[in-house]
Each structure stands twice: as C-alpha cells, then as structure tokens.
Amino acid sequence: MSHDHHEQSFFSKYLFSTDHKVIAMQYLFTGMFMALIGGFFAYGFRMQLAFPGIEVPGLGLVTPNLYNELVTNHGSIMIFWVAMPVLIAAFGNYLIPLMIGCDDMVFPRLNRLSYQIFLISAIVLIASFFVPGGGFSGAWTSYPPLSAQAKYNLTPLGAPMWLTAVALEFVAFLLGGINFITTLMNSRAPGMKMWDIPIVLWMIVIASIVFMASAGPLIAGAVMLLFDQIYHIGFFNPNKGGDPILWQHLFWFFGHPEVYVVLLPAMGIVAEVITVFARKKLFGYKTILYTTIATGTLSFFVWAHHQFVAGIDPRMANVFTITTILISIPVTEMCFAYIATLFGGSIELRTPMLFALAFLAEFLIGGVTGIFLGSSGSDIYFHDTYFVLAHFHYTFVPIAIISVFAGIYYWFPKMFGRHMNETLGKIHFWGTVIPFNLIFLPLFFLGLAGQHRRIYSYENFPELAKPYLQDLRILATVSLIVMLSFQVVFLFNFFYSIFKGKKAEKNPWRANTLEWAAASPPPHGNFPELPQVYRPPYEYSVPGRELDYWPQNEKA
Amino acid sequence: MHQPIATTRSATGIPTGRLAVWWVIASEIVIFGGLLGSYVMYRLLHDAWSIEAANTHTLAGATNTFVLLTSSLFVVLGHHAAEHGDGKKAFRYLWLTILGGFIFLIIKSIEWTGEIHHGFVMTKSLFWAFYYTAAGLHALHVIAGMVIMAIISFDTIKNKNLHRVELIGIYWHFVDIVWIFLFPLLYIAK
C-alpha cells in the first residue's frame, strides 16, 4: 500500500471523504441525529395521547394537524432515515471492506455521492416541517387521494417535499446498494470463498438486492404521485380514471420487503455478536443462509396482507394469507438456529451480548404476533389497530434500536480504538429493554380493545375513553419517557468513550473475522498488508486448539 | 484520486465495472417495470384509451425505433474497435451513437410539440399522462447515456479506459430495449 499521507483539511477529510469508514460514520451520525428527532416526535404524540390537550413541554399544544404530522414523520424518519442508513449504510459501509479484507469499496466516489444524496434527502425532510402548512401529515404510507391532493391533506408544500425526500433517499440507497453488492461479489480477500463470508455481510447484501428489486415500482409510483400533487394529473384519482389502490400495491410491494431489508442486517449483527460471546460456531451456517434467501424471495409475495380490508378482491386475500403464513417457516428456522447456537456455548454477558440476546427474545414476540395479522380472518379485526402498531414495534425496535446497540457496543472498539464503559452500557441496556416492553405490551392490549391508529384523542370514542384504557396509555407514555431518558446514558457513554474511553487493542473480543486483523481504529487503507483467508468465520472453540478462536487470516 | 485495491479485484471473474452496470440495469428494470406494469393494468381496465392512443404518431415512433437500433449497432462497432485497441475508431463510433441519440431526441421533440399543440397534454387524460411520463423517463435515460458517452469518448481517443466503451454499450442497449417495450405499448396498441 503506497499512500501519501498528506494532511487533509477537516473539510475534505470528514465531509468529502471517499473512505468507506468516514462515510459509514457520516451515515451513523446522521442516523443517530434523525433518531433523536424521531424519538422527540414520539414523545410529542405520546404525551398528547396520555394527557390530551396539555401543553407538551418543549413542543406546546399538539393540535390534530400537528399530531398527524408527528406520527407521519416519526414513522418515515425511523424507517427511512434511521433504520436504513444505520443498519444498511453505516454497518454495510463500515463492515463490508473490513470483513472481506480489502481497502475500500469498489466505487468510493459513488459511495460519497450516495451519502450526499442521502444528506440532501434528510435536509429536504427537515425543511418540510417548517414550510407553510407544515410537514406532511398523511401517514408514512401516504395513501392517495389524501396524500395526492392538497385540498384533502392541507399540506400543499409538505406533501411533495416529503415525497421528494423519500425518492431521493431511495436513489441514495440504490447507489449504495450497487456498491455493496459489487464489492462483496468481487473484492473478497484471496481465499475467501462463498462459505467463508461472515453472515452479516451476506445479510446486508441480500437485503440490498431485495431493496433494489422492490424499490423500483415505488420510485415509479412516487413520480406518479408527485405529478398528481403538482400537476393534478390523477394517476390515483378515481374521478379521472385513476385508482387509489394502485398506490397501495406499489407501496406495499416495496413496503413489505423493506421489513426484511432492515431485518436481515439486524439478524446478521446478532449472529456476529452471539458467536463471539458464546464462543460458538454459528449453528448451521448454510441453513441460515438458505433461510435468508428464502425469506428474501418470499417477501415479494406477501405484500397484499396489508390490504386485506382495503377493497381488493377478497379471493386475493386467501393467496396472500397462505404466502404470509409460509414466510414464518424460514424465519422461525432462522430463529431456532440462533437459539441452537447458544447450546453448549460459554456465554459471556457483556453489553453487546445482552442486546443481541434481547433482540432474539423480543423479536420472537414480534414474529408471533404477526401471525394474527397475516391470517386474513383475524386481520379484519386487527387491521389498523394498536395491535398492529405494537406488533411492528416489537419487530422494528429490536431491529433498528436493539440490534443497532448490539452492533455499536460490539464494533465501537474497532471504530474508535476505545472501549465503551461496561457499567454504563448495562445501565443503558436495562433502561432500554424494560421500558420498551412496558410501552408496547399495554398497546397490544389497547389494540385488542379496538383502539385504532392515528387518533389524536380518544375522548370522542366512548368505548375507548374508559379510564382503565387511559391508564394503559399513560403507562406507555411514562415508559417511553423513561426509555428516552436512558438514551442520555448511551449518548454520554458514546461521546465520552470516543475521547476518554479505555484504549482498545486490535482484537479485544478475540473474534475471528477480518476486521479485527486491522488496527483499532483502522487507518486509511485499513490493513498494513491485505489479508489472506484460510478458513470460515466462526471457528470458535475448535477441539485440539489451545486458543478458543481461530482468525480467518491466520495461516494454518 | 488514488484507486483502491478493491476496485481492481475480481473474485467472480467478472470485471467490476460490468458487474455494476448489470446491477444498475437490474434496478432500472424494476423502475420501468413498475411504471409499465401500472400502465398495462390501467390500459386493460380502460378500453377508451385506445381512442386516445390513435392520436399518437406511429411513424415517428417507428422511425425512432429504427434510429435507436442503428445507434445500438454503432455502439457495438465501437466496442469491437475498443477491444482491438483502436481508440480513435471507437471514438468515432461513440459519436455516431451520440448522433443517433440526438436524432431520436429531435424527432421526439417535433412529435411532442405537435401533440401538445393539438391539446394532447399530460393533463388531458391518464393515457397521455402515462405517455409523457414513460417516454419522458426514457428520454432522460437517453440524455444521460449521451452525456456519459461523450465523457468517456475523450478517454477513449487517448486509448485510455477502453473497457468503458463496453460498459456504456451495455447501458445503451438497455435504453434501446426499454424503447422496444414502450413503442408497441404506447404507439401500436390501439
């Protein structure tokens, strides 16, 4: 490696860098910033639900319009500007080149462009909150005609800006995805065969492929919807021969695979963490890989389960019930394989491991409650209730929050060359996971009681205004505030440790994968000498070896 | 800028550039697929659209098909020349391809001007909305292809990065194929 280490200005080093690690950090920090906004929005509307009509500290009175704006953008931000950039882009950018033992992505400038477009999309979204009429408030699913016509949604500027932001964000991830897929396919270290690729990379790349194959129709749909909003074309306007339900198909054809796009990287992170902290080989590497591919493929055939009662042909619902329930087969197999990995292990409950195990425990709940919604008969009742909401938060919070924390605590020593504080980490863990359950378990119950979504106050519905239901809402809100305040512990730990944490060595967790062969933090170019790969990634506790790990790059 | 080692590796045996172009095309296929899929669905529901479609200019469309196919031939010849290391010849063929793109766009603008004058604008009916959206999206791809080709050609004439001629060629064929889908769907089906 011949790199001229000339001094770069702060500007070109951190803002216009083409180094995959810097771009990963840009994505991570942008994602974290957006998560703060998303969390603040959740605080805003939860306060209104628990204490209708109060002046929310820091936000003021939550009017019906503001309430809709908050829920819409909470959802959009958490999925498009937190889960996607952190799970796919930040971890993907950081890990892919390091774990396959090369110096960068194959197209570094394309990578930088991808982040810049993403950043613009985030700015457009944030700007939309401040335009006259306020931000878009027609739910993150943006169903027309509500989203298509300003006379219905009353946000003449907010709606097109929201849509533009989403479309730009897609373009950013398409560019990034092409880079990820090509890099993994072509730039692996010599000796790294198919079965030697760490599972997290498989999952990120399969997720990128799923994203790429599913986002197209929605990009086309976004163009159509934008034309509807601006030029009043009427692609989705029944009075002009359009069909509002077409948007739902385009949206969910993307929207459901999207769930697996973010699930897979999370599962991948968890796989890395549990193998290291249980000192165990991953149980059934190939089984897990095949179930991943099966899940990715099946995810394209389940979208209409979001539309059972939307007015589609009822016969179609039967087909989609079958495909939806079938997707539980690969996903349960995957979960079983993860649990089986723990069998016979030697489990060390460090913070990353706690988060990884919590992911499994919580995601199982999310998965099982999904069956109620996937089976058409019971979905008639549950559709658009808080049961749905609690269900997908039991999948998305483990995915976008819990697994991300597992990943951050685990790779932090590599990223910044220092350790995070273990005690604060554990405090943060319990302060996140316990309130998380206390937020969403009451919401399951509220859903069972018939509480439907996106309502700013239940005082208008006598069946839902009963005092004991209101108590549950208050419990959820209080738990949310507790959970959010424990994130301060994390933020303190994170930023304090970047500068003052205990220095980390090259391979503090005694892990096998290639990123631990680089220095902590890895310099530009990553490895002093690009590594060779001699064995699969999960050779822990191999009988007859003195050490309980066996790095991939160690010669026999 | 320093080129990373990563870009030079080829674990699959397929050159990285070609691999990437194929993935770009894969992601484009689903975009056009979504749009045309929606169009076909609507078309099947609305018989009245065939009356609207009768106002499209089939001859202009056919000429454009011919022009694009010819330009694709030029890009193949350019690739052939590039493979034999003849950058100058490849440069000429690339510019012939760009010329094809130009003729395509000129015919298109004449055609659209006429249609707009006759009142067949986007807002007239959903058929025209699809007509302009789909063909417009395609035209944007033609323009993008021409720009990239022009940039590449200045390397090509210096016998540098000759493999890029093949990459832009693959992309140009894709743009061509999209048109081959658009032409019957928008012009011929009446």
Next chain:
Amino acid sequence: MEYIIERASSFAGDIDFLIVLIAVLGGFWLLLAEAVLFYFIVKYRRKASPKAQYITGEEEVSKKWLHWPHYAVIVCDLFIIFFAIQTWVKIKQTLPKPDAVIEVVGQQWAWKFTHPGLDGKLGTKDDVKTVDELHVVVNKTYQFKLKSDDVLHSFSIPVFRLKQDAVPGRTITGWFKPTKTGQFDIQCAEICGIGHGIMGAKLYIETEEEHRTWLEHQRMAQVNGNRINTAKK
C-alpha cells in the same frame, strides 16, 4: 376476547375463535422458544460452562433439532391457514340474503347513513338519512353499500369485528348481523386528514319495535322539517 370487548355480531365469535387459536398455537411456540433461550443463557453462562463445545450444525444429528420443531411449526401453520381462510370466506366472500340494505358513505369527517324507511326498501322516498348515527335491528341480516366522497376511510365497528375500507369511486358491499341490542362505537380506521380523530359515529342496535318507533319519529321530523321549509318559502 369477549372479556375485553363485547361481541355483537354473528361472526364476531368466529374471529374471536381464530384469535384464540392463534394465541394458543403461537403462544405455545413463543413460550417454548423463550424458555429454551433463557435456559441456554443460564445453563451455558461463562461460570457454569467455561469451555464451549464445537458443533457445526451441519450434521444430520444436530440438524434434526431444527427440523423437528420446524415441521411441527408447519403443521400449526396449516391449521391457522385453514381457519383463517374459513373465517375470511364466511365474512368477506359470502353474502347472505339480506333482510335490509343500508348505504354508508364516508366523507371528511363524518359518516352518512341511508336507512330503508318503513317500507323496508332502499332508494324509495321514505329513506331515512342520518349523519353519524346508524340504527339497525337486532338479529336481522344487513347488507351495506360502502362508498366514499373524498379520501379513503375505513368503516370499523369493533363490537362486530367488522372493518372495511371505503374507496372513492367504488361501492363495496359487505354484510353483518347484529346479535345484541345496545349502543356502540363506529370508528374510521384509515387516516383521512386532520379530522380523523373525531370521525366517530354511534351504532344503535334496537329491537324491531324500538326501530319502528325511531323510523316513525324520523318521518315525523322529516315531514315537519318539510313543512317548515315550505312555510319559509
């Protein structure tokens, strides 16, 4: 389920049965998986198990630990699919012969109902139109024609376990049969703009006599209203 929210339609019991079935089957697997997970965490913690075993999970012997539970899950899945589709077909794919037809129209942000008048037929002069109030007779089968004037709405009656989106430009037909008298909530379950949170309506399930009294009352009000209107002119 009926302890959480009342059942007031003929098919509410079917949906509740399905929910309980899934809760039992899914709950069993959930508890089992969680139990195994926590058992492993405790049993194989570093203190109790200082040295890990080497198991690849690729051999048949160990794979069967995945496969057998997995086949059992598939069997459960088939049960759920069967009952889900059965319930669905009963509620959404069959239309029993109705005793009366009503029209339901959603708009920003109210529900408009058209009831057949005393003649029992919809589309005649004595139809009774109401806003945010639906009156039906217990143990009668109703067919509803659901429309929307502007955006998507969703016609939801929790005690019936009934939900159907209203789509502008379409008329969607469905049915229900109330089984219990009382006063219940009708909700809009699809976000429809800033008034979505107030788009509730009342459902009155009445006996035959109560309903007739109400209809007559409505007709009187209508007649009086007309008289006032003509007087004004």
